Amino acid sequence: MNSRVGYIAFNTFREAVxxxxxxxxxxxxxxxxGAAILVGEISIDIERLVVVNLGLTAVSLFGVxxxxxIGIGLVSKEIDKRTLYTVLSRPVRRWxxxxxxxFGLTGTLVVNTFxxxxxxxxxLLYVAHKFEKMDVWVLVALYFIVLQFLIVCALALFFxxxxxxxxxxxxxxxxxxxGSLAEDLRGFxxxxxxxxxxxxxxxxxLVPNFxxxxxxxxVAHGDAIPGRLILYNSAYALLYAAMAISGAVLIxxxxxxx
Amino acid sequence: xxxxxxxxxxxxxxxLLSMAGGVALLHAIDRMRRGPVAQxxxxxQSATALRRMxxxxxxxxxxxxxxxxxxYFGEQHHAGSGDFRLLAPLLEVTTELDPKLVPAYxxxxxxxxxxxxxxxGLPGAALSLMKYGIExxxxxxxxxxxxxxxxYTEFKDYAKAADAFAKGAKLPGTNEFMPILAARMAQHxxxxxxxxxxxxxxxxxxxxxxxxxxxxxxLLALQADEDVTRLEQVVEKxxxxxxxxxxxxxxxxxxxxxxxxxxxxxxxxYKLMPDGxxxxxxxxxxxxxxxxxxxxxxxxxxxxxxxxxxxSGSK
Numbered sequence: 217m218n219s220r221v222g223y224i225a226f227n228t229f230r231e232a233v234x235x236x237x238x239x240x241x242x243x244x245x246x247x248x249x250g251a252a253i254l255v256g257e258i259s260i261d262i263e264r265l266v267v268v269n270l271g272l273t274a275v276s277l278f279g280v281x282x283x284x285x286i287g288i289g290l291v292s293k294e295i296d297k298r299t300l301y302t303v304l305s306r307p308v309r310r311w312x313x314x315x316x317x318x319f320g321l322t323g324t325l326v327v328n329t330f331x332x333x334x335x336x337x338x339x340l341l342y343v344a345h346k347f348e349k350m351d352v353w354v355l356v357a358l359y360f361i362v363l364q365f366l367i368v369c370a371l372a373l374f375f376x377x378x379x380x381x382x383x384x385x386x387x388x389x390x391x392x393x394x395g396s397l398a399e400d401l402r403g404f405x406x407x408x409x410x411x412x413x414x415x416x417x418x419x420x421x422l423v424p425n426f427x428x429x430x431x432x433x434x435v436a437h438g439d440a441i442p443g444r445l446i447l448y449n450s451a452y453a454l455l456y457a458a459m460a461i462s463g464a465v466l467i468x469x470x471x472x473x474x
Numbered sequence: 475x476x477x478x479x480x481x482x483x484x485x486x487x488x489x490l491l492s493m494a495g496g497v498a499l500l501h502a503i504d505r506m507r508r509g510p511v512a513q514x515x516x517x518x519q520s521a522t523a524l525r526r527m528x529x530x531x532x533x534x535x536x537x538x539x540x541x542x543x544x545x546y547f548g549e550q551h552h553a554g555s556g557d558f559r560l561l562a563p564l565l566e567v568t569t570e571l572d573p574k575l576v577p578a579y580x581x582x583x584x585x586x587x588x589x590x591x592x593x594x595g596l597p598g599a600a601l602s603l604m605k606y607g608i609e610x611x612x613x614x615x616x617x618x619x620x621x622x623x624x625x626y627t628e629f630k631d632y633a634k635a636a637d638a639f640a641k642g643a644k645l646p647g648t649n650e651f652m653p654i655l656a657a658r659m660a661q662h663x664x665x666x667x668x669x670x671x672x673x674x675x676x677x678x679x680x681x682x683x684x685x686x687x688x689x690x691x692x693l694l695a696l697q698a699d700e701d702v703t704r705l706e707q708v709v710e711k712x713x714x715x716x717x718x719x720x721x722x723x724x725x726x727x728x729x730x731x732x733x734x735x736x737x738x739x740x741x742x743x744y745k746l747m748p749d750g751x752x753x754x755x756x757x758x759x760x761x762x763x764x765x766x767x768x769x770x771x772x773x774x775x776x777x778x779x780x781x782x783x784x785x786s787g788s789k
Contacts, residue, residue, distance in 0.1 A: 259541040261682055262576035269533035276531075396529035426530070433533035437574045 220308050221316040228320020229327075232286055237324060240278050244332055247274055252339045263343040268354055268436040271336035276361045276432070278332070279325050280368050280392060286324070287372025288384035290317045291468070311465040318373055318461055326363040333358050350438030357435040364429045365451035368392060369459035371424070377464040378471065395426035424456055437448060519563050521570030528571075536572030543568055543578070547585045547594075558594035561585060563635045564604055569610075577609030581685075587628045592775065597628040614653065616679055618642025623672060626659065636660040651675045672744050694739040695762035698754060701736060702766035705744060707754040708732060719750045738766075 232238075248271055255266045270444065291314075292299035303313060333355070340351060371391055375384035394401070405416035429449055431441055528535045550558055565582040567648040569575060585591055587600035604621045611617055622638035625631045636659035643652035651671050658668045670693060677689035708731045712720050715729070723746055726732045735743045742755040744766070754766040758774050767773070 217768040255541070259537070259544050260581050260685075261680070262537055262540060262575070265533070265575070266537050269531075269537050273531045273534045313617075393529060397526060400526065432531065433536075433572060433574075436533045439574075 218315075220312045221319065223315025224303075224308070224313060225323060226289065228317050229323045232324040233322070235286075235373055237282055237286065238328060238331070240282065241328065241331055241335075244278060245335055248335050248339045249342075252342050265436045266341065267336065267339045267343050269432060271332075271339060272354070272357050272361065272432040272435070274330045275329055275336065275358065276364060276430070279329060279361065279365050282328065283325060283365050283368040283384055284372050284388045284392075287321055287369050288376045288381045288388065290321065290373060291376045292381050297398075301415060301448040305377065310468050314373065314377065314465050314468050315461060316381040318369060318457075318464075321369045322366060325369065329358060329362055329365070342439035348438070350435075353376060353431075353438065353441055356441045357431050359432055359446070360395070360429045360449055362425055363449055364454050366457040367395075367424045367426070367460070370457040370464070373409055374460040374464040374467075377467045391423060392426065395424040396430070397427065399427040425452065429453070519567065521567045524567060525571060529714075532571045534570050535577075539564060539568040539571060540575060540578045543582065543585070551591065554591055556590035556595075557597070558585075558590070561594050562599045565599075569603065569606060573606075573610035574608070575606050576611060576614055576616065579603055579611075579617055583620055583624055587624055597624070600624055600628070613645055615645040615648040617641040618645070619649065619652065619655075619675060619679065622655065622659065623676075626668075626672070632659045649675050649679060651678075661666060666696060666703075670696050691761045695760055695764075697739045698760050698763045699765045701738065702746065702752045702754070705732075705736060705746075706750070709746070709750045709752070713750065719748075720746060722746060 248267070251270050252263070252267055255263055291300075291308060294303070300313075304310065318355065336358075336410070337347075337351075340354070341347065368388065372388045375387045379387065401416070401423065402420040405413060405420040408416045428445070431445075434441065489538060494690055501574055520773055525532050526537060543561065546564060547558065550561075565578060565586070568578045568582075572578075578589060579653050583600040583604050584604065585593055587595075587597045589595045601621075601624060604617060604624060607617045608614075608621065618638045618641050622635040622642065625635035625638060636656050639652050639656035642648055643656055645732075651674065655668070655671055655675070657670070673689045673692045673696065677686050677693070680686060708726060712726060712729055712731060720726050720729075723732065723735050723743070726746075727734065739745050740756070740759050742759070745753045745755055752766055753768060754760060754763065757763065757767050757771060761774050764773050
């Protein structure tokens with residue numbers, strides 16, 4: 217990686233840690249340990265399921281919220297504080313700034329997810345007393361969640377490259393909701409004829425497909441995730457993130473910062 | 475500094491008092507609104523709508539609905555209510571959100587099938603639930619076991635019970651008793667042994683402590699029922715041989731029909747009544763027994779403790 221991109225990424229990560237982003241881990245730990253202990257008391261036979269379902273859902277939602285709320289401020293905060301001018305007055309190109317910010321935020325989320333994953337695995341160990349073969353699929357689901365973050369971070373950065381923080385948050389969250397229903401949307405497009413069908417198909421393929429990245433229910437039951445899906449999802453997330461980051465770079469290159 | 479400390483102390487006191495007051499008020503409000511709140515609990519009955527609203531996090535939502543179903547059943551059971559109208563929809567939503575949630579079929583059918591107050595008295599709904607479960611989890615032998623159990627206990631349909639046990643017996647990881655249960659159902663023989671085998675399989679197939687405890691209670695009750703039946707047959711034989719009823723267990727012992735004083739599964743000696751019936755000494759100590767009870771007494775049921783009731787299922 218270009219060293220300037222690396223510096224910006226590292227500083228973005230450091231800033232996020234300084235902003236106490238990782239404090240969400242405390243809420244996560246309380247949520248998971250509370251659930252692991254309580255569910256056995258108030259429900260029947262679903263202790264492991266709840267740890268996997270609740271743990272992975274929390275990892276995903278906490279991460280998405282962090283990605284959106286930090287991602288939308290990455291550019292605007294630098295402009296408001298006028299630190300962007302200091303950065304760009306040095307031999308740093310605009311695209312390096314955008315890409316560095318993206319890697320910094322993604323890195324923050326990867327570290328956050330790694331720590332949460334340890335929490336999920338410890339909770340699993342607590343309720344099941346041992347690890348089983350099928351727990352390996354939980355790691356695959358966590359990997360898919362990280363892929364989900366790549367896309368959300370890229371989208372947040374894309375919108376923040378031309379819009380206000382509030383509107384960027386609205387756009388990113390809306391795309392997250394629509395993307396979570398992407399399979400329904402494609403189903404709707406398939407049964408719609410004429411111009412409406414074309415428009416629906418175009419939208420269905422343009423919005424990010426988060427539904428294929430959500431395999432929480434399957435892994436909770438120990439269902440295997442096909443290797444081909446892991447490959448396709450990885451490639452899809454990388455391509456979609458690259459697309460959004462390219463868009464952000466293109467807009468930011470032309471943006472008048474005066 | 476002093477003023478700051480005073481403000482801190484007052485603020486802390488106000489915070490704690492208002493928190494305690496809030497909790498007390500909520501408690502009072504809950505007591506006032508318990509009935510209506512429970513009835514209004516199912517805001518959305520469409521699993522499709524819920525699935526869309528969950529943004530794909532259906533597993534967690536299904537877990538929440540299953541826990542809600544368990545709590546609802548426990549609350550109604552605890553209140554001694556025969557009104558379980560939300561139970562079937564709660565289970566439907568749960569299983570539609572996550573068709574692989576096997577405990578919801580296993581225990582849900584146990585909540586639905588028996589007559590109130592033990593269950594909702596909806597064996598038809600229980601049967602539909604089990605069939606839906608098998609359709610989506612055809613490799614789960616436990617669901618065939620539960621289906622056979624349902625046919626045996628609620629519908630007395632031995633042919634269908636035998637068929638369900640036989641199908642379950644062919645699945646991977648099945649219990650060793652499944653083929654035997656299938657054969658027994660086909661012969662419709664040995665009621666006590668069959669029931670004992672069913673409860674023993676229930677005991678073996680769950681890790682839940684309270685379900686196991688419930689199975690043990692049923693096994694003890696079966697033992698007592700079988701003992702009473704056998705002892706009453708012995709009394710009848712004695713009467714035929716001697717032309718009179720035995721005056722005590724000692725008479726039966728001296729005549730060589732029994733050895734010593736027989737005791738129930740809790741270790742208390744059985745009582746021989748003047749009319750030749752056998753009674754257990756403390757009927758309330760053995761739950762679910764149907765024989766050896768004083769005339770007119772209903773089979774004792776577990777005391778109404780919400781969790782124990784809920785988790786014990788209802789069999």
